[in-house]
Amino acid sequence: MLETVHLYHTNDLHSHFENWPSIVQFLKTKKTYHAELQEQMILLDIGDHADRFHPITEATKGKANVHLLNHLQYDAVTIGNNEGITFSHDDLDMLYEDAQFPVILSNLYTELGERPKWVVPYHILTLYNGTKIALLGVTVFYEKFYELLGWKVKDPFQSLTETIQQVKDQVDIIVLMSHLGISDDEIIANEFPDIDVIIGGHTHHVLPEGKEINQTLIAGAGKYGRYIGHISLTIDTEEKKIITHKATVYPMDHEKEVCEETIQWLQQTSLESDQILSEVVGTLRENLSLDWFQDSTFPKLLVQAIKEWCDGEVAMVNSGIILAPLQKGPVTKKDLHRICPHPINPCKVFLKGDVLKEVIVQSRDEKMEQLKLKGLGFRGKVMGRMVFDGIDVRMKVLQDGKEHVTDIFINGEQIQADRIYAVATIDMFTLGPLYPEIGHAEKKIFYMPELLRDLLAWKLGKNSTKL
Numbered sequence: 001m002l003e004t005v006h007l008y009h010t011n012d013l014h015s016h017f018e019n020w021p022s023i024v025q026f027l028k029t030k031k032t033y034h035a036e037l038q039e040q041m042i043l044l045d046i047g048d049h050a051d052r053f054h055p056i057t058e059a060t061k062g063k064a065n066v067h068l069l070n071h072l073q074y075d076a077v078t079i080g081n082n083e084g085i086t087f088s089h090d091d092l093d094m095l096y097e098d099a100q101f102p103v104i105l106s107n108l109y110t111e112l113g114e115r116p117k118w119v120v121p122y123h124i125l126t127l128y129n130g131t132k133i134a135l136l137g138v139t140v141f142y143e144k145f146y147e148l149l150g151w152k153v154k155d156p157f158q159s160l161t162e163t164i165q166q167v168k169d170q171v172d173i174i175v176l177m178s179h180l181g182i183s184d185d186e187i188i189a190n191e192f193p194d195i196d197v198i199i200g201g202h203t204h205h206v207l208p209e210g211k212e213i214n215q216t217l218i219a220g221a222g223k224y225g226r227y228i229g230h231i232s233l234t235i236d237t238e239e240k241k242i243i244t245h246k247a248t249v250y251p252m253d254h255e256k257e258v259c260e261e262t263i264q265w266l267q268q269t270s271l272e273s274d275q276i277l278s279e280v281v282g283t284l285r286e287n288l289s290l291d292w293f294q295d296s297t298f299p300k301l302l303v304q305a306i307k308e309w310c311d312g313e314v315a316m317v318n319s320g321i322i323l324a325p326l327q328k329g330p331v332t333k334k335d336l337h338r339i340c341p342h343p344i345n346p347c348k349v350f351l352k353g354d355v356l357k358e359v360i361v362q363s364r365d366e367k368m369e370q371l372k373l374k375g376l377g378f379r380g381k382v383m384g385r386m387v388f389d390g391i392d393v394r395m396k397v398l399q400d401g402k403e404h405v406t407d408i409f410i411n412g413e414q415i416q417a418d419r420i421y422a423v424a425t426i427d428m429f430t431l432g433p434l435y436p437e438i439g440h441a442e443k444k445i446f447y448m449p450e451l452l453r454d455l456l457a458w459k460l461g462k463n464s465t466k467l
Contacts, residue, residue, distance in 0.1 A: 001129075001236075001237045001238065002234055002235065002236060002237070002243060003039075003040075003127075003128075003129050003234070003235050003237050004039055004232050004233065004234050004235070005039070005040045005041075005042065005127060005131075005133075005232075005233050005235060006030075006034055006039060006040070006041045006042070006230065006231070006232050006233075007042050007044065007175065007197070007199070007229075007230070007231040007232075007233065008027060008030065008041065008042070008043050008044070008228060008229065008230050008231075009043075009044045009045070009046060009177075009199045009219065009221060009228075009229040009230075009231070010023065010044075010045045010046070010049070010221065010225065010228060010229070011045065011046035011047060011048065011080075011179075011199070011200070011201030011202075011220065011221055011222075011223075011229075012046070012047070012048040012080065012201050012202070012204050012222070012223040012224070013045075013048065013049045013051075013065075013223075013224065013225045014048055014049075014051035014053070014082065014223060014224055015049070015050055015051040015052075015053060015054035015056065015057045015065065016051075016054075016223075016224035016225055017054065017056065017068075017266055018225075019224065019225035019226065019252045019253075020068060020225060020262060020266070021258035021259045021260075021262040021263045021266070022225075022252045022253075022255040022257070022258050022259075023072075023225050023228060023252055024068075024071070024072060024258075024259040024262045025255065025257045025258050025259040025262075026228060026250065026252065026255055026257075027043065027072055027228070028072075028259070029257075038128075040127050040128055042075045042125065042133075043072065043073065043074045043075050044074065044075060044076055044077065044135070044177055044199060045069060045074055045076075045077040045078075046077075046078060046080070046177050046178070046179055046199055046200065046201035047077070047078050047079045047080025047081075047082075047083065047139060047177075047179035047201050047202070048080030048081065048082045048083070048179065048201060048202070049065050049069065049077070049080075049083070050062040050065040050082060050083050050087075050095075051082050051086075051343070052082070052086050052087075052341070052343050052451070053341040053342070053343065053379045054341075055270065055273045055274065055277060055334065055337055055338075056266070056269050056270055056273045058273070058277065058337050058341075059272070059273035059274075059276040059277050060269070060273065060276075061087065061091045061094075061095065062083065062087060062091070062095045063095065063098070064269055064273075066095065066096060066098060066099050067098075068262075069099070069101065070098070070099065070100045070101070071262075073100070073101075074101045075101060075125070075135075076101055076102050076103075076104050076123055076135050076137075076177070077099075077101060077102075077103055077104070077137075077177075078103065078104050078105050078137030078138070078139060078177040078178075078179055079103065079105055079108075079137075079139050079179065080139060080140070080179040080201060080202060081139065081140050081142055081145075081179070081202070082343060083095065084108070084139055084142070084146065084151075084153075085142055085145040085146060085149060085448070086343035086449075086451075087449070088149065088449040089149045089150040089151065089449070092149075092151075093116065093118070095118075096118040097118065099118070102120050102123045102135075103118055103119055103120070103137075104119075104120055104121070104122060104123050104135050104136065104137035104177060105119045105120075105121070105137045105138065105139060106121035106122065106136060106137060106138060106154075106156075106159045106160070106162070106163045107138050107139065107141070107153055107154040107155070107156045107158075107159035108139065108146070108151060108152070108153055108154070109151065109152040109153075109154065110150075110151065110152065111150055111151070111152060113152065116151075121136075121159075121163050121166070122134050122135060122136050122137075122163055122166070122167050123135045124167070124170065124171055127235075129235070129237040130237070130240070131172050131173065131235055131237065131240045132170065132171040132172050132173070132240075133171060133172070133173045133174075133175055134167040134168075134170070134171040134173070134174045134175070135175050135177060136160065136163055136164070136167070136174060136175070136176045136177065136195075137176070137177040137178075137179075138156035138159055138160060138176070138177075138178055138179070138180060139153070139156070139179045139180070140156075140179055140180055140181065140202055141153060141154075141155055141156055141180075144446065145446065145448065148446055148448045149448055149449060156178075156180055156184070157187075157188070157191075160176070160188065160192060160195075161192075164192060164194050164195070168194050172240040172241060173196050173197075173233070173235075173241075173242060174194055174195045174196055174197075175195075175196065175197045175198075175199065176188065176195050176197070176198045176199070177199055178198050178199065178200045178201070178202075179200075179201045179202045180200070180202055181200070181201075181202040181203035181205075182200060182203045182205040182218075182220065183203070185198045185200040185218050185220075186211075186213060186218065188216075189213035189214055189216040189218055190213060190214060192216075193214060193215075193216070195216055196215075196216060196217070196242055196245075197216070197217045197219070197231060197233070197245065198216060198217070198218045198219070199219045199220070199229065199231070200218060200219065200220045201220065203220075204220075204222055204223035205220040205222070206220060206221065206222040206227060206249060207219055207220045207221075207247065207249070208248065208249050209246075209247055209248060210231070210245075210246070210247025210248075217231065217245045217247055219231055219247045221249050222249070225252055226251065226252055226253065227249040227250060227251055227252065228249065228250045228252060229247065229248075229249050230247070230248050230249070230250060231245065231246070231247045232245070232246045233245050274334060277332060277333040277334035277337060278332050278333070278334060279332060279333050280330045280331065280332050281331055281332065281333060281336065281457040281460055281461050282330075282331050282457070282459075282460030282461045282462075283329065283330050283331065283460075284326060284327070284328040284329060284330075284331060284460070285328060286328050287325065287326065287327050287328050288301060288325055288326040289325050290319070290322050290324060290325040291319070292319045292320050292369075292382055292384035292385065293319070293369060293384060293385050294385070295387075296319070296325075298322050298325055298326060299317065299318075299319040299321070299322055299384075299387040300387055300389075301456075301459060302317055302321065302322060302340075302387075302452065302455070302456060302459075303315045303316065303317045303387045303388065303389045304389050304459070305455040305456060305458065305459035306346050306389075306424045306425065306426070306452075306455060307389045307390065307424045308459070309346055309424070309447065309450070309455050309458070310346050310347065310348040310424035310445070310447060311348070311422075311424070312348050312390075312422050312423055312424025312425075313390060313410070313411065313421050313422045313423070314388065314389060314390035314391045314410060314411070314421060314422075314423055314424070315388065315389040315390060315423065315424040315425065316359075316360075316363070316386055316387065316388050316389075316391065316423060316424075316425050317386070317387055317425060317426055318363075318383045318384050318385070318386050318387070319384030319385050319386075319387055320373075320378075320380045320381065320382045320383045320384030321340065321342065321344070321378075321380060321384075321426070321452060322339055322340060323338070323339045323340065323341070323380055323381075324338065324339045325339075326339065331460055333453075333457065336453040336456050336457055337453060340451075340452050340453040340456060341379045341453075342377050342378055342379045342380070342428075342451070342452060343377045343379075343451060344377045344378070344426050344427060344428050344451060344452050345426070345427045345446055345447055345448050345449070345450065345451060345452075346424065346425070346426060346427070346446075346447045346450065346452065346455060347424075347425060347426065347427045347430060347444055347445060347446045347447060348422055348423065348424050348425070348444070348445040348447075349422075349423050349425060349429075349430065349438050349441040349443070349444045349445075350420050350421070350422055350423070350441060350442070350443040350444075351420070351421055351423055351437065351438070351441055352417070352418060352419070352420055352421075353410075353415045353416045353417045353418060353419045353420075353421060354417040354418070355437045355441075356415065356421055356423060357408055357415055357417070358437055359435055359437050359438060360386070360388075360391065360393060360405065360408055361405045362435065363386035363435075364385075364386065364393065364395065364403070364405055366402070368383060368386075369382075369383055369384060369385050369386075370382060370383070371383040373434075375432070376428045376431050376432050376434070377427070377428050377431075378428060390410060390411050391408065391409070391410060392408070392409040392410075392412075393405055393407075393408055394406050394407035394408070394409075423438075425438070426452065427446055430444055
């Protein structure tokens with residue numbers, strides 16, 4: 001006899017709640033539909049549901065996200081890097097205390113090498129027909145960042161090897177919830193034949209019909225709740241094995257029906273979050289101006305704060321990190337969250353003078369200043385001009401009509417090619433292709449869990465009487 005089980009999945013919502021009322025209505029309708037047909041439905045989230053860019057997530061420390069998952073009766077979730085390394089240790093440790101679903105994650109441990117109390121390495125579901133499905137979960141291997149927050153994250157491939165050995169003789173089907181990205185998912189499909197389905201996230205890939213590698217189905221549903229993923233598995237109930245599998249995605253922007261109850265809850269929670277974030281952190285005696293492409297006072301204040309916090313010889317940050325100016329008067333946590341919503345931490349890198357010079361010249365290139373960046377924690381619009389503290393960059397318009405760097409001074413002295421400089425900056429520059437020289441630096445010190453807006457709050461509170 002053949003029966004069909006339906007897996008629905010979300011991933012990388014990043015607290016884009018504008019689509020959530022449509023998602024709720026869509027999934028409730030699907031639950032009713034499958035129940036009428038006596039078909040089993042399983043609902044999963046693949047991580048990065050919570051993102052501190054949104055005031056509701058910021059104010060509730062992610063608890064609002066867990067409430068929304070509870071409301072829809074998710075069967076299981078795993079975590080992404082936004083849950084894992086943008087919340088403090090204590091906040092992550094308490095994030096799921098009210099969860100009504102298992103958090104499946106086999107590669108996260110405490111500093112003592114124990115599993116956190118809110119984590120299970122796998123979860124076994126027994127279907128109506130007796131077929132057993134093991135749900136596995138792994139998250140991206142950001143070892144250094146987890147370590148700084150008091151966690152240990154294990155290599156996900158090693159973790160999978162161990163977990164599969166534990167479950168494969170107990171179950172008929174293995175489904176992996178992977179917050180690793182599409183490239184790793186493809187490697188897993190090739191190297192772990194025991195896994196039947198991989199539902200992925202992290203790289204925000206959309207696979208409209210899934211992708212099959214060695215009889216393993218890979219699925220992914222993009223980002224921001226723009227799609228809901230659906231996998232149907234036709235199972236031989238006697239042999240207890242998958243006969244056919246099919247993946248698809250449903251676009252939510254075409255959904256006209258929304259859950260009014262969810263809309264009202266989000267509106268009320270937004271008001272409550274505004275109240276939580278209304279705490280005054282400092283008072284400005286003068287306006288803080290902002291210009292992404294010219295000198296302005298607000299980015300200068302931020303770069304000074306980064307230099308002080310990280311105890312750097314010099315500091316650098318791009319003006320686009322600040323999204324709006326601030327007017328004189330009291331400044332609240334809500335104000336700082338609005339103008340600096342990024343989950344970005346300060347850091348210090350040690351660079352030779354000749355390398356630092358390359359970075360400075362690259363940063364002053366017009367294409368870099370105009371770059372419209374997506375990802376790496378950046379929640380703004382454009383990179384903007386690099387702002388320095390302790391670095392004096394002399395520029396001159398040459399024959400091509402463009403400004404070029406002619407001289408660089410470090411704390412009043414000409415930059416020295418062989419000298420090592422301690423550069424306070426932001427962790428975004430250590431990731432990805434923006435500044436490879438910074439990413440390849442041998443020595444880096446990351447300051448966590450403080451985000452840039454925490455540094456601004458500290459600086460404003462410290463200097464309120466002077467500003």
